[in-house]
Structure formats: structure tokens, C-alpha cells
Amino acid sequence: MSRRAALRGLGAAGLLAALTGCGVPAAYVAEGKRSAPDRSAREKSVSFSNWPMYIDTDEADAARRPTLESFSKRTGIAVRYTEEINDNDEFFGKVSPALMNRQETGHDVVVVSDWMAARFVGLGWAQKMDRAAQPNVAKYLDPLLRSPSFDAGRMHTVPWQSGITGIAYNRRKLGREIRSVADLWRPDLAGKVTLFSGLDESFALLMQGDGVDTTRWTETDFDRVCDRIERMVRSKHIRRFTGNDYTSDLSKGDVLACQAYSGDAIQLKADNPDIEFVVPEEGAELWAESMVVPNLARHKANAEALIDHYYDPEIAAELAAYVNYVCPVPAAQAVLADSDDKETAELAEDPLIFPDAGMRKRLVVARDIGPEERPRLARRWNGIVGL
Missing domain, CATH: 3.40.190.10 (Periplasmic binding protein-like II)
Known part of the structure; x- marks a missing residue:
């Protein structure tokens, strides 16, 4: 190692x-x-x-x-x-x-x-x-x-x-809008979704999709999200976990929707106007x-x-x-x-540089992962990423 x-x-x-x-x-x-x-x-x-x-x-x-x-x-x-x-x-x-x-x-x-x-x-x-x-x-x-x-x-x-961790997707190829995290799990996206591999980059948005208040999330909330993601990995619904290389997957059409950063989305849309970035209805992480x-x-x-x-x-x-x-x-x-x-x-x-009032209401700074809980949570998450 x-x-x-x-x-x-x-x-x-x-x-x-x-x-x-x-x-x-x-x-x-x-x-x-x-x-x-x-x-x-x-x-x-x-x-x-x-x-x-x-x-x-x-x-x-x-x-x-x-x-x-x-x-x-x-x-x-x-x-x-x-x-x-x-x-x-x-x-x-x-x-x-x-x-x-x-x-x-x-x-x-x-x-x-x-x-x-x-x-x-x-x-x-x-x-x-x-x-x-x-x-x-x-x-x-x-x-x-x-x-x-x-x-x-x-x-x-x-x-x-x-920046904002939200969802980027190809509106034209998908043929519909994405408005919530739950939309990622619909059958038409099977094998066409990627998530961030990093624990700290991933967990808040996924918890928000489950209605969790991420300013005070618990380990129980985390495990419930992990159970869902593990099922999605085993069923091949999630294509893979990525770092910043998700931009290439989305640009090439290998994936249709993914976790994404707002700063990247501006450039992605400049290169391909079919790419959209959304702050889900349930909220997104402001980091x-x-x-x-x-x-x-x-x-x-x-x-x-x-x-x-x-x-x-x-x-x-x-x-x-x-x-x-x-x-x-x-x-x-x-x-x-x-x-x-x-x-x-x-x-x-541009709301991805200066979020408007409506978007600001949906943005949350998540509670960070404490040193005592990090080892167990990292083992759980890394085990899923490695499946």
C-alpha cells in the first residue's frame, strides 16, 4: 500500500x-x-x-x-x-x-x-x-x-x-428533466449514472435525497444511504465511481447523469448546451x-x-x-x-456563480465527519466503491 x-x-x-x-x-x-x-x-x-x-x-x-x-x-x-x-x-x-x-x-x-x-x-x-x-x-x-x-x-x-455539489445530466439524450436525487434511480438511467468516489464529496447530496437534515445527520442516516447505494451498485444501476474524470464520461455520452460540481458545469454547458446542472428539490451541498x-x-x-x-x-x-x-x-x-x-x-x-434567492434556500453547509466516526464510515463507503 x-x-x-x-x-x-x-x-x-x-x-x-x-x-x-x-x-x-x-x-x-x-x-x-x-x-x-x-x-x-x-x-x-x-x-x-x-x-x-x-x-x-x-x-x-x-x-x-x-x-x-x-x-x-x-x-x-x-x-x-x-x-x-x-x-x-x-x-x-x-x-x-x-x-x-x-x-x-x-x-x-x-x-x-x-x-x-x-x-x-x-x-x-x-x-x-x-x-x-x-x-x-x-x-x-x-x-x-x-x-x-x-x-x-x-x-x-x-x-x-x-461551490455546489449537485447533478449534471444530458437533457436531450435523457429526454426528460432531473429535479431530484430520486430521479437518478429511475430505470431509464440504469448503467448510466456515476457518483463521486470520495466519501466527503458524496455523502451530503445523497443524504439530502433521503430528506436528511445534513447539518445534523447521524450515522444511522449514513448507513441507510449506504444500503441504497450498495443495492444500486450490485444491480449495475451505478456505472462507476469517479473523481473529476466524470466530466469526460458525461461529455462523451457514456453516462447521462452524475454527481457534479457547479464550477465544472459552467464549462460543460459552454462546450455542450445539452448539459444541464440542477440543484435538487431536496437541496444540495454548499461547500x-x-x-x-x-x-x-x-x-x-x-x-x-x-x-x-x-x-x-x-x-x-x-x-x-x-x-x-x-x-x-x-x-x-x-x-x-x-x-x-x-x-x-x-x-x-449566472446562478452557479451568484445563486439566486430561490436556490440559496436549498443550499446547506453539511456537518463535517468527525475524527471518531470517520474510520468506520470510510470503511463502509470505500467497501461500496470497491464493489
Whole structure:
């Protein structure tokens, strides 16, 4: 088994338990012991690690990133930007030994999915931010994202971009609309449905299809959904489980309906107008990938300034126009609407970037999976995926 496979199979709780059994000190770091002397005043730099293709670039020069350049021009702070995060668990495996042993990681800001951010917060590996130094975050952060169960008040995490896990389908080839999760299980979709393979990416939407309040779901709710999915796998109704490669299956027509991300749906529909994305009647999961300042970051104040920069509605609009995910700054909608460029102005009306009032009522930030329950739930889900 590869190290990456071991990390995925054990999860954070299992990995840390294994390491502790080998004599590694307890992993949790108390709030008062997370900071290091801040070098921000004398070192005008900040290290920012993100996912690939997740920031605006200049059309004429892909090496230039206009929103980062505007931050440096305004503040005099140089940004060392790297696209080194390709997988949450892989990145966790990279930085966890240092964080566990109270050592620097070399990162000032990192972007991870909220379920991974929950691990950082739960382990005490994310520093509390000074919201007084972040007036834009305090004022403009979307109310739907302000207080997830794992980080009340969002004091340790701030969303970079958000998104919706819903259903994408080929309206013309299917010959009907999909309005609910239950529609995925109708006979005409046998062998033409895919689901996400990742536990954290899959479970909330499937539970919502069963009418579960995903802000307070239980293990009983989870097992009931797993029973249904297992039956669907054994009957060959579900074609396979996927990562981001679901987009290829849908584009080629190998599947007619699948779990999908709203950000991908915009591009899919641009390439094929028959592709539709739906937020089911029962609701869908609103998720985020969030910025975290790891323990012992050398430039915490500079990191907080960079994070706040992206909550200026003008900057948020510029980023949203490029990446096309759900913007965590609703005030950016008015900025885009005022654009002289017609295509840019039309983005302000796209509900997959700025969900309308009706859609917002159906979006929920799900309760995260706790470290105590994760090992059993992961075994159950991975067993189904491997059938």
C-alpha cells in the first residue's frame, strides 16, 4: 500500500493514532501555542499555496496573476505563489509531520477543502485570525458560509471559493428533466449514472435525497444511504465511481447523469448546451475551499492582509469572472453587473456563480465527519466503491 493510500484509508484520526503509538507527541496544539514571532513588518513577503488553475491569469501572459499583482502594488508585499496542492490527503501527509512536531511548514496561507480545513481546526493546526485586520472579510463574507460546524464564526478559516455539489445530466439524450436525487434511480438511467468516489464529496447530496437534515445527520442516516447505494451498485444501476474524470464520461455520452460540481458545469454547458446542472428539490451541498494560516507561519499579518484583499468586492469580482465558481462575496455581483464587457456582465446573472434567492434556500453547509466516526464510515463507503 502506498503512503498516499494509507493516508486515505486511515484518515487523519487513524494516521495520528498510529504515529502516537510510535512515540510521537500528542498532535493537538492549544490555541496559545500556535503562533511564532511574526516577521511581517521586516519581511514584506507572504507564501501562498493553492490548487492549480484556481486563480486569474493574464490573457497575454499566463505567468502573470493580476489580482496578486494588485495586492503587491498596494501593500509592497511580495507573494510567493505555488500551485502545489493537488489532493487534500496528499498535502496533509506533506505538512502533518511538521505540524505534529511543532515545526514550521514554510507556508503562510494554504487553500484546502473545508472537510480538510476541519481537520486542521480540530487538531489545533490553524491559527485564529485577527478579524479587526480584515474588515472586508468581516463585512462581505457570504452569510451562508459564515459559521460552519467545524469553525464557529470562521475565525480560523476563510473561504477562497465556494461551490455546489449537485447533478449534471444530458437533457436531450435523457429526454426528460432531473429535479431530484430520486430521479437518478429511475430505470431509464440504469448503467448510466456515476457518483463521486470520495466519501466527503458524496455523502451530503445523497443524504439530502433521503430528506436528511445534513447539518445534523447521524450515522444511522449514513448507513441507510449506504444500503441504497450498495443495492444500486450490485444491480449495475451505478456505472462507476469517479473523481473529476466524470466530466469526460458525461461529455462523451457514456453516462447521462452524475454527481457534479457547479464550477465544472459552467464549462460543460459552454462546450455542450445539452448539459444541464440542477440543484435538487431536496437541496444540495454548499461547500468551500478555504484559506488557512498554519501554525508557526512566519508572516501571519501579511497572510491576513492577503486574505482580506480577496474580499474586496472589486478583487472578488475579478477572480470570480475568471474561475467561475460560487463567489463567497455576494457584493461582487454588482461589480460584474456594471462591467462594460457584455460577457462579463452576464456572469452576474449566472446562478452557479451568484445563486439566486430561490436556490440559496436549498443550499446547506453539511456537518463535517468527525475524527471518531470517520474510520468506520470510510470503511463502509470505500467497501461500496470497491464493489
